[in-house]
Amino acid sequence: MTQTPFTTELLAAGGPEWLTTKRRESLDLFNTLEVPHEGVEAWKYTQVSVDFAELRPHGKRERVADVASLPASVQERLNGTDVGAFLVLDGPDVVYRTELPAELSAKGVIFTDLKTAVEQYPDKVQQYLYSVVPAEVPDDTTIAAPGTTPSKSPDPSEGKFSALAAALWTNGAFVYVPRGVEVELPLGSFRVMSEAGTYTATRTLVVAEANSSVTFIDEQDSEDLPGTYAIGAVELVVKDGARLRYVSIQNWGKGVTHIQRQRGDVGKDATLNSLVVTMGGTLSRTEMQSYLRGQGSDSEMLALYFANDDQHFDHYTLQHHAAANAHSDLLYKGVGDDSSVGVFSGMIKVDLHAQKTDAYQKHRTLMLSSDARNYSVPQLEINANDVRCSHGSTTGPVDQEQLFFLRSRGISRELAEKMLVTAFLEDVLTRVPLKSVVAYIEGIIAKKVGAA
């Protein structure tokens, strides 16, 4: 009898009993689920073909003592960052880290890797880990009035990759900000991979206690790595009155399949701002979900992406209004060139008692090639009767009037198009008050626009 995949890794993962149990249950769940097929609404336009039996884990890399021993690309990136403290992960584990400023540690702020946190802060980790992104697909069935048709429940297969991530995560960042503490400089993790034909599973947990504030930057970057998988889960706990800003920048090399579920649980009067940037990889599925649990909670959800060559980018979003007076505002902007595929499925859900919901969703795509395809699927499930919800989606080529205007000033068509693509994407960044991160993203955009 052949062993089911990943059994070896599971045994090697170790940890306290509650965690090993959780991992085993997650792998059991994984084994019962199918990879989502095109009949599953949330995965309709994205099929992942993977032979799990063939997957082997990314090799472990030695810790290094100084920045100079890190890969050149990482060093270059670290030079331009203004984060207060950071972790560098190469494949499964941390290879370098800086310490939090003493003044923040003194206030009780914790920033470490998740594996260390399990040992040093077991209570905190056990309380929150898997609470936002569990192994199974979160049950976002909306609460409807009695007698009315309830909304469609998620398909269990939507938990396939999250179950894998829950079972096999090796490490990731852990951030804990105590009540009322404001962390000014962003904290960050820089994830790289360096071994083609492997997989990496990571997990990030950020907990912002009541009335605290923090920014976390989650960057992914690598060389081209054929047949490589990055499976991730990001859990964001935003307690009452807290403010959390989360930025995810996916800039993997070609050949990488990126599948990551990012979800925030947002308390009363709390705010979650997210920015998703997708530039790299060959197949990328990034979910951003805001569960607006508390009254008066707020979520801003921004994204920008540029797909070219044969890249396939799938962005799934959820604005789940579970309480009254909450506000959500989503703006996703993307560019499709060559024979790329862009998918946006954006769901707004409003529960029965979530009156005075104010939810807004906008997706705009710029198409630079007639071979590029774009699928935009906005969906609304509204069960309250006093709400304001709007969604809109536009797709089109570069604005011809703008193009002509630039050309009429002597600028070549090629450069004018690049200027307009850049402007189209950077428009999103005007809403992000993080100077150094914005400059970094602008650099990635410039590189990509120049290469297109």
Next chain:
Amino acid sequence: MTDQSSPVQTAPYQIEIRNLHASVGDMPILKGINLTIPRGELHAVMGPNGNGKSTLAKVIVGDPEYTVTEGEVLVDGQNILEMEPDERARLGVFLAFQYPVEIPGVTIANFLRLAMQARKAEGEEVSFSEFYGKLLAALKVLEWDESIVERYLNAGFSGGEKKRNEILQMLMLEPTYIIMDETDSGLDVDALKIVAKGVNSMRGANLGGLIITHYQRLLDYIVPDRVHIIVDGKVVQSGGPELAKKLDSEGYDWVKELALA
């Protein structure tokens, strides 16, 4: 082009429009325009709305919305109608748009720098001092604060600011032929004076062009060398500045008669 023996160099320095016909879709708008504007002169083009004034402007700069069906436009002896819009601009032709577009995400500073750069030879860079020196001088003429160039191109600008921005581009790019398309529309007197000041600061032997307007008002501040009246896609009357004054006092009815004659 710098070769002194080239025939281009011996051509007259002027814009010459010969029997120009143009249409939008199937609809003919220009029906045989003939005009010659020597460098050093600014000519006003007037006429009732909807008779082809703006079409003439857009055809000269190569707006793809319009199709030229007949005729030529010679700039210093070269027919520009086969050229791309950006080539025409680099040749020194500049249109001040009636409705300048808004481009959020592109700052005025970056846009101006790239437009200046486009005029440079391969490998030659716009120097900071060249750019900044020109910019300060232009902003002074236009009574504008330097911070304006950090804003996105026309994004959220008032009508007057957009027109002023057109003149800023004109001052920075130093064209040899300008076409001002109803630059006076939507401007109050103060803004009109600033725009006129900008144009007048460039006037001289090295600037020629067309000032397209429906009203005499702008021509009080930018006095034209000649005035042409376009009705139904043709020039029906030409004269000195007094012709504009006559239109102002007597209206357009009498010129419409000319078109029928």
